[in-house]
Amino acid sequence: MENLPDDAINLGSLQAIALDTNAFGKGLPDLEHLRKLSELTARIGIEIWVPEPVAWEWAEHLDREVELFRRSVSPIFRTMKRGGLKGEPPTLPASGDREIIDEFLFQLSSLPGVTVVYLTGESAINGLRDQILQTGPGRRKDGVKTGGSDSAWLRDILAKAGGDFTRIALLSKDRDIREACKTLRVSPPYMLSLYNLNRYLFRFVNESEGLARRVIVHFTNLISESQANVYDGWIEPDFNLGDFESDSSFLLGDFRGSDHQVHAVTLRHVHEVLEVSDVGRESEQEGDEPEEGAGAINDATFKVLVKFRADVDVSTYEIDGDGEVQMNGHTLYDVRITASLLMELSNGEINYCIPLTNARIDPL
Missing domain, CATH: 3.40.50 (Rossmann fold)
Structure with missing residues (x-):
């Protein structure tokens, strides 16, 4: 051929x-x-x-x-x-x-x-x-x-x-x-x-698009595995996207316009990977292209921007007229989380991932 x-x-x-x-x-x-x-x-x-x-x-x-x-x-x-x-x-x-x-x-x-x-x-x-x-x-x-x-x-x-x-x-x-x-x-x-x-x-897996595909597979597998970790409708995600930031008016939800303040935001459930972009290599180990075999994937450290569809829990507080702190909480469903991550590829597997900055929460 x-x-x-x-x-x-x-x-x-x-x-x-x-x-x-x-x-x-x-x-x-x-x-x-x-x-x-x-x-x-x-x-x-x-x-x-x-x-x-x-x-x-x-x-x-x-x-x-x-x-x-x-x-x-x-x-x-x-x-x-x-x-x-x-x-x-x-x-x-x-x-x-x-x-x-x-x-x-x-x-x-x-x-x-x-x-x-x-x-x-x-x-x-x-x-x-x-x-x-x-x-x-x-x-x-x-x-x-x-x-x-x-x-x-x-x-x-x-x-x-x-x-x-x-x-x-x-x-x-x-x-x-x-x-x-x-x-x-x-x-x-x-x-x-x-x-x-x-x-x-060989060419694809060593280029940015191939790395992006591996990131999608990595997080999709983690999301699938988390489905077995269900308790009272809550699924504990098994990865760290770091701290979160967003417009306070969006996070407050129904408490918008009140004296409530955002206390904390936690990841509740990750549904899917929406997009992977901005893949940039920090370092890599060079290899030789195989003649007949499928070949090994080079080790590499790279930055990547990943967008997820997820649910987050928002805890809020307000100080009442008696000076007491009143806590409340609610869940925001189907939000977009954008995370900037540093990932490490070793022997073809992603085995290390840390957030580089705060993850951004926005409405879909």
Whole structure:
């Protein structure tokens, strides 16, 4: 596949990378490479999808390769034995009894960050129809009708993507995919070779946009984890945005115009990350671009501006006519918090975060 121009794909907009049977070449899987790839993409919020028919094809091809090795090596050891040489052929699982296939499918499904997109009945029927009628990816190879598998899994990937491929990249060299998309009346996904994906990923994760994506993933994970920390409708956020500042009239809410004063503001519940911007590196450790692997992310310290949708608790006080301090409190829901943070990236993980200034609270 020819190299793509630099602006051909924006990894910052991707939801997932789907893999075709020939993603790693020769129709065979490479689970170690896939594991490294999924670790890298998970840090920037991109999923890895393997269609179930692709997993089946990998399993069958792997089973076939083991059987070919068995058949080729047995005569060699027989020849060695006749010549008086010692040696035993390796013990291999029996081909054709599903041991190899089942073990591979188990190992694939156990990879963190890799989602097997299971084949649906409707897509299987449509794929078979395309193969028989020679529509979409249906084609002939050496006089035999084929293409049903590609048609089926492509439909399931399309459904999982929400009906369009604008946020999907496909690791494939199969040009029939574009013909299939014409039949489905959708624009094709980004088509990438493994080499180009590695190149794009290495560049992306080391630029500001890649850092911004990792910040979003970091805080989104923290917010998700905090959902389990619910007590009486209150969720304790597990990160520090520092002290808060805002217009006192906004913080006072219904006490606006009274003698109440703001006493304290505390973070009650963070709903989501709204925006990440102004990423600036303080320092970094340089690394070498990998040739074939997904590559390691450089360590770095950087500043970043993060906006959240959140709820805050505001405590107020007033001094009554007897000189006594009267305390009150209320909650402001769905406010925007803008925090300037210093973050540290080590071995690809954000493990340090401190506020640089007071966080700003404003209405959404």
